[in-house]
Amino acid sequence: MLRETVLLAFREIRRNVLRSSLTILGIVIGVAAVITMVTLGGGATAQVASDIAKLGTNLLQVRPGQARRGHSGTRSTGDMFKEDDAEAIAREISGLAAVAPTASQTTQAIFGNKNWSTAATGSTNSYLRVRDWPLENGRQFTSGELRAGKAVCILGATVRKELFGGQNPIGATIRLGKLSCQVIGVLESKGQSSFGTDRDDFVLIPLRTLHRRITGNTDVSRIYVSAQDGVSTKKVEQDVERLMRERRHIASGKEDDFHVRDMQELVSTMTGTTRVLTGLLGAVAAVSLLVGGIGIMNIMLVSVTERTREIGIRLAVGALERDVLMQFLVEAVVLSSFGGLIGIVLGVAAAAVGARLLAVPFIFDPGIVVIAFVFSAAVGVIFGYFPARQAGQMDPIEALRHE
Amino acid sequence: MNTTPSEQISKSPLIELKGVAKVYGKGRAAMHALRGIDLRIDHGEFVAVMGPSGSGKSTCMNILGCLDTPSAGAYLFDGVDAGELSRDQRALLRRNYLGFVFQGFNLLNRTSALENVELPLIYRGTPTGERRACALRALEAVGLKGWETHTPGELSGGQQQRVAIARAIVTNPKVLLADEPTGNLDSACSREIMEVLAAFNSERGITIALVTHDADMAAYAKRIIRFLDGIIDSEEQNGGTP
Numbered sequence: 001m002l003r004e005t006v007l008l009a010f011r012e013i014r015r016n017v018l019r020s021s022l023t024i025l026g027i028v029i030g031v032a033a034v035i036t037m038v039t040l041g042g043g044a045t046a047q048v049a050s051d052i053a054k055l056g057t058n059l060l061q062v063r064p065g066q067a068r069r070g071h072s073g074t075r076s077t078g079d080m081f082k083e084d085d086a087e088a089i090a091r092e093i094s095g096l097a098a099v100a101p102t103a104s105q106t107t108q109a110i111f112g113n114k115n116w117s118t119a120a121t122g123s124t125n126s127y128l129r130v131r132d133w134p135l136e137n138g139r140q141f142t143s144g145e146l147r148a149g150k151a152v153c154i155l156g157a158t159v160r161k162e163l164f165g166g167q168n169p170i171g172a173t174i175r176l177g178k179l180s181c182q183v184i185g186v187l188e189s190k191g192q193s194s195f196g197t198d199r200d201d202f203v204l205i206p207l208r209t210l211h212r213r214i215t216g217n218t219d220v221s222r223i224y225v226s227a228q229d230g231v232s233t234k235k236v237e238q239d240v241e242r243l244m245r246e247r248r249h250i251a252s253g254k255e256d257d258f259h260v261r262d263m264q265e266l267v268s269t270m271t272g273t274t275r276v277l278t279g280l281l282g283a284v285a286a287v288s289l290l291v292g293g294i295g296i297m298n299i300m301l302v303s304v305t306e307r308t309r310e311i312g313i314r315l316a317v318g319a320l321e322r323d324v325l326m327q328f329l330v331e332a333v334v335l336s337s338f339g340g341l342i343g344i345v346l347g348v349a350a351a352a353v354g355a356r357l358l359a360v361p362f363i364f365d366p367g368i369v370v371i372a373f374v375f376s377a378a379v380g381v382i383f384g385y386f387p388a389r390q391a392g393q394m395d396p397i398e399a400l401r402h403e
Numbered sequence: 404m405n406t407t408p409s410e411q412i413s414k415s416p417l418i419e420l421k422g423v424a425k426v427y428g429k430g431r432a433a434m435h436a437l438r439g440i441d442l443r444i445d446h447g448e449f450v451a452v453m454g455p456s457g458s459g460k461s462t463c464m465n466i467l468g469c470l471d472t473p474s475a476g477a478y479l480f481d482g483v484d485a486g487e488l489s490r491d492q493r494a495l496l497r498r499n500y501l502g503f504v505f506q507g508f509n510l511l512n513r514t515s516a517l518e519n520v521e522l523p524l525i526y527r528g529t530p531t532g533e534r535r536a537c538a539l540r541a542l543e544a545v546g547l548k549g550w551e552t553h554t555p556g557e558l559s560g561g562q563q564q565r566v567a568i569a570r571a572i573v574t575n576p577k578v579l580l581a582d583e584p585t586g587n588l589d590s591a592c593s594r595e596i597m598e599v600l601a602a603f604n605s606e607r608g609i610t611i612a613l614v615t616h617d618a619d620m621a622a623y624a625k626r627i628i629r630f631l632d633g634i635i636d637s638e639e640q641n642g643g644t645p
């Protein structure tokens with residue numbers, strides 16, 4: 001009996017191909033939209049998470065100013081750090097792998113007739129260690145260069161490309177503003193961050209060189225602290241906070257005028273944001289699924305009216321109310337699930353293309369495919385039920401008399 | 404004459420109407436289609452119902468066919484009070500014991516003759532192979548061998564009505580109810596249809612109640628009942644040969 005009902009549904013659908021296609025269009029678009037949005041959103045979330053993980057999850061950033069609530073920026077209301085703040089952290093807190101004080105200044109990098117506006121970042125070799133950033137070429141700073149504030153520099157991949165093109169920059173002398181500076185190394189490329197900034201666009205020089213020859217002060221705007229493997233970043237964070245409060249003479253009860261940021265925290269904030277966005281887009285797409293369901297209901301109502309006589313005949317030869325109800329319900333479910341299947345295929349294809357265009361990873365999630373399919377079938381049941389019940393409850397005599 | 408086991412045991416008529424009335428609408432607008440019908444039809448009978456248009460013949464047939472229920476009075480089908488049955492139980496009665504033939508054929512369009520005849524068997528849950536075999540036999544019995552794949556649109560009126568008859572008898576019903584089955588057909592076709600019906604009555608013992616306006620068609624029946632304004636005006640026995 002069920003077999004006959006399903007066959008009959010397929011036959012009815014085939015009889016009116018154009019109408020059936022238009023009927024399921026809403027479901028197709030809805031399912032495709034949900035799959036595309038959720039898949040792309042999932043890819044973006046994974047991308048953000050892996051980008052931040054590349055920074056090292058046992059990495060802490062200490063910055064002056066208070067943290068803005070729920071956001072990654074800081075308010076610059078605190079005094080800048082000095083180099084000895086970083087030294088104190090390295091000296092007094094246990095379980096650390098490296099501490100890198102940094103400061104930065106926008107400058108013109110000039111080589112020959114090439115000119116490139118970039119950031120001159122002053123730090124130590126620890127910077128390369130905390131950021132886990134290998135050299136592609138050349139060498140790190142020597143301790144002598146660091147102590148004396150020598151005019152040497154390591155180029156980010158972008159700066160190297162802009163100034164030197166394909167040439168080997170090692171040993172060449174470039175100018176950073178007024179400072180003539182010898183290139184001793186080139187960093188590997190890290191590419192774009194998920195926030196859209198070019199991480200390779202800077203020149204690394206010894207912190208003292210930056211202080212003495214470029215900024216003219218001794219400010220440290222950021223201290224990177226990386227914990228040893230197996231050491232809790234939470235504990236390190238607390239230790240750093242306690243030490244800095246002490247060094248900055250903050251009375252108990254007063255708020256910090258600096259902020260220690262945990263990368264793990266950043267991961268969850270950022271992925272949380274993209275997840276909420278994905279959810280919203282998915283919800284918008286789901287609304288179109290509902291609209292598709294209403295389309296199915298509309299056409300099924302028309303179909304029931306058109307086939308009143310047929311319903312009368314079926315009832316007269318002994319069909320029960322539920323036989324007729326099932327016939328129309330199955331038809332609605334077959335229609336909507338078929339729309340769901342097409343929508344899944346289109347949605348996965350669109351997500352694959354979209355992922356390539358947006359340069360996010362394409363992560364195929366079988367879960368969402370199953371959910372989308374079940375959902376589209378459910379739409380058929382929910383929106384097909386009312387017309388199907390109407391069909392089943394028809395009065396046989398009236399139905400037979402219907403023209 | 405053919406007898407069935409229930410007749411031998413109960414001696415009750417197959418169909419019994421006791422004071423059946425049917426009122427459409429309410430109050431001043433009430434339309435009294437039937438005003439107290441008492442009628443007995445025994446197993447194996449062939450009854451013709453005649454009467455002017457609007458006299459309540461179709462209303463009565465619908466009640467006999469369990470498509471409709473009386474407003475008053477009782478309808479006993481093989482001893483069972485059909486008025487007590489639920490909608491689904493009446494559908495089961497139609498499915499298992501009743502066959503219908505209508506003036507307008509009421510076949511499914513765009514569906515082959517064979518599948519039209521198979522329809523009642525689908526609801527009975529008959530397996531596909533057996534269903535097909537039964538339907539082929541029924542079509543052969545009404546003289547439509549070779550027309551199985553034709554849709555109603557490709558058949559003449561007489562052939563369509565034969566398909567409808569095949570559909571009605573494919574389940575071996577106890578009663579075949581025909582409401583002006585020849586109303587849309589010319590007299591030659593009508594005779595052929597009546598021959599087919601008379602054959603089912605005499606050969607298979609299927610009880611037949613048939614509405615007609617045509618005395619020539621009524622002559623095939625063994626009893627003629629005349630309706631007038633919702634009551635039975637007269638009854639007469641007939642030779643059963645036109």
Ligand SMILES: Nc1ncnc2c1ncn2[C@@H]1O[C@H](COP(=O)(O)OP(=O)(O)O)[C@@H](O)[C@H]1O
Nearest residue numbers: 427434435436455456457458459460461462463
């Ligand atoms: N569904 C209905 N609603 C109201 N009146 C009806 C309905 N069906 C039949 N009637 C009325 O009942 C009377 C008997 O109708 P019917 O049984 O069809 O007569 P016949 O078949 O003898 O021509 C007619 O006057 C008809 O108008």
Ligand SMILES: [Mg+2]
Nearest residue numbers: 460461462582
């Ligand atoms: Mg009539």
